[in-house]
Amino acid sequence: MRRALAVLFVLALAAAAALWIADRPGTVMLAVADLAIEAPLWLAGLALALTLLAVAVLVWLLARLRGWFERRRLAKALRRRDEGDAAVIAALEALAAGDGPGALKNGRKARRLLGDTPLTLLLNGHAARAAGEIEAAERSFRSLAARRDGGATLGHRGLAQLAVERGAEGEAAEAARAALALRPEAGWAQSLAFADSVRRHDWQGALRLLPEARGDAAVGFRRAALLLAAAREETDPIAAQRLEEEAVAAAPGLAPAHAALVRRLRAAGRIRHAERALERGLAAAPHPMLASLALEGTPGEPKVARARRVASLAGHVGGAEMALVAARAALEAELWSEARRWIERARAAGLEDRRLHVVLAELAEREFAGTDRARSEAEAHWRDAASAPAEPAWSCTSCAASQPEWTPACTNCGAVGTLRWGEAAGLAPRFGLPAPIPGL
Numbered sequence: 001m002r003r004a005l006a007v008l009f010v011l012a013l014a015a016a017a018a019l020w021i022a023d024r025p026g027t028v029m030l031a032v033a034d035l036a037i038e039a040p041l042w043l044a045g046l047a048l049a050l051t052l053l054a055v056a057v058l059v060w061l062l063a064r065l066r067g068w069f070e071r072r073r074l075a076k077a078l079r080r081r082d083e084g085d086a087a088v089i090a091a092l093e094a095l096a097a098g099d100g101p102g103a104l105k106n107g108r109k110a111r112r113l114l115g116d117t118p119l120t121l122l123l124n125g126h127a128a129r130a131a132g133e134i135e136a137a138e139r140s141f142r143s144l145a146a147r148r149d150g151g152a153t154l155g156h157r158g159l160a161q162l163a164v165e166r167g168a169e170g171e172a173a174e175a176a177r178a179a180l181a182l183r184p185e186a187g188w189a190q191s192l193a194f195a196d197s198v199r200r201h202d203w204q205g206a207l208r209l210l211p212e213a214r215g216d217a218a219v220g221f222r223r224a225a226l227l228l229a230a231a232r233e234e235t236d237p238i239a240a241q242r243l244e245e246e247a248v249a250a251a252p253g254l255a256p257a258h259a260a261l262v263r264r265l266r267a268a269g270r271i272r273h274a275e276r277a278l279e280r281g282l283a284a285a286p287h288p289m290l291a292s293l294a295l296e297g298t299p300g301e302p303k304v305a306r307a308r309r310v311a312s313l314a315g316h317v318g319g320a321e322m323a324l325v326a327a328r329a330a331l332e333a334e335l336w337s338e339a340r341r342w343i344e345r346a347r348a349a350g351l352e353d354r355r356l357h358v359v360l361a362e363l364a365e366r367e368f369a370g371t372d373r374a375r376s377e378a379e380a381h382w383r384d385a386a387s388a389p390a391e392p393a394w395s396c397t398s399c400a401a402s403q404p405e406w407t408p409a410c411t412n413c414g415a416v417g418t419l420r421w422g423e424a425a426g427l428a429p430r431f432g433l434p435a436p437i438p439g440l
């Protein structure tokens with residue numbers, strides 16, 4: 001409607017202009033070289049209007065033609081994209097079905113149709129890997145890792161995955177660190193870089209990769225294990241002590257952390273501090289390692305004095321392990337009834353393993369030395385000891401292997417801070433690269 005009004009308005013304006021020109025007689029002269037054309041004003045006006053109209057029609061026609069070509073080009077591009085998308089999904093389906101060659105065929109088709117986009121590079125990397133064409137996979141992942149328009153971390157991830165599969169741990173860690181520079185929160189990269197730092201004994205580097213414990217006991221144990229490993233290699237005793245104190249704070253339930261600190265303080269001659277640290281350790285982590293530190297005492301200490309000191313500590317901190325050590329100290333000091341009392345306290349506190357029967361046998365042998373009673377009672381206790389459960393050991397919560405001594409990393413599987421005293425090992429999930437999309 002508005003358009004029709006505009007056309008009518010323009011026509012009316014043209015008619016008025018024509019009438020206005022017709023009312024005014026005049027001529028237009030056009031002279032080019034020798035040629036001279038003379039025309040009345042109205043005819044010249046008409047010729048000008050017709051020329052303008054012809055130009056307008058020509059421009060309109062050209063615009064239509066260009067639009068048609070553009071639409072054709074777009075339709076073709078859309079068709080290519082649709083075909084490319086279909087090839088992408090077909091490649092993903094083949095990957096999920098474990099059909100490597102099928103995935104690679106469709107992946108290459110997608111790349112031909114869509115070009116080298118981050119998606120087609122990622123897809124071709126995984127498809128080539130699934131088809132066993134490792135070099136082609138590496139090329140695709142490398143190109144993806146070099147992209148600046150997205151997907152670079154996925155390229156590094158693919159390279160890490162290939163490196164893990166061929167056992168090149170160093171290369172996997174390198175790819176992981178490159179990914180961490182772009183995405184510090186990437187869990188898979190943290191795990192790979194962490195394992196590499198531990199392998200290279202770069203304890204501080206490993207600690208930087210570990211999240212804060214924030215009440216998570218497992219993380220606390222890992223931190224403490226790394227701190228103790230760092231302390232063992234630290235040559236400056238003050239710095240080593242600081243690391244051990246940090247370890248105690250990170251995992252108060254880890255007896256080796258307390259033991260390391262107690263030994264450090266004793267070596268520095270800070271006996272009172274050492275004894276307080278030992279008491280705190282025994283209360284938080286009652287372990288034979290700490291109980292035997294209590295037994296050590298100072299050189300030349302009389303046996304009876306030692307028995308009294310250990311008994312006082314055992315009475316203070318309680319627990320089966322300290323009761324057993326108090327029994328040993330009493331036995332050494334030939335305080336038989338005292339030893340018997342502490343053995344009963346150890347039993348009442350839940351101690352049932354071989355060590356209880358061994359100390360009872362030794363007590364019988366020494367208290368009634370040379371008598372028939374010594375022989376018969378000791379024999380009975382040795383028999384009980386043979387059938388009693390073995391004393392608890394350190395076992396790894398990651399691989400369930402048991403170890404006679406605590407080490408920062410499991411000697412069987414290399415996991416850090418996973419050794420627990422006497423705990424039935426529950427298998428924790430091992431590290432692996434989770435699939436970004438099912439099938440990859």
Ligand SMILES: [Zn+2]
Pocket residue numbers: 396397398399400401410411412413414415418
């Ligand atoms: Zn293990």
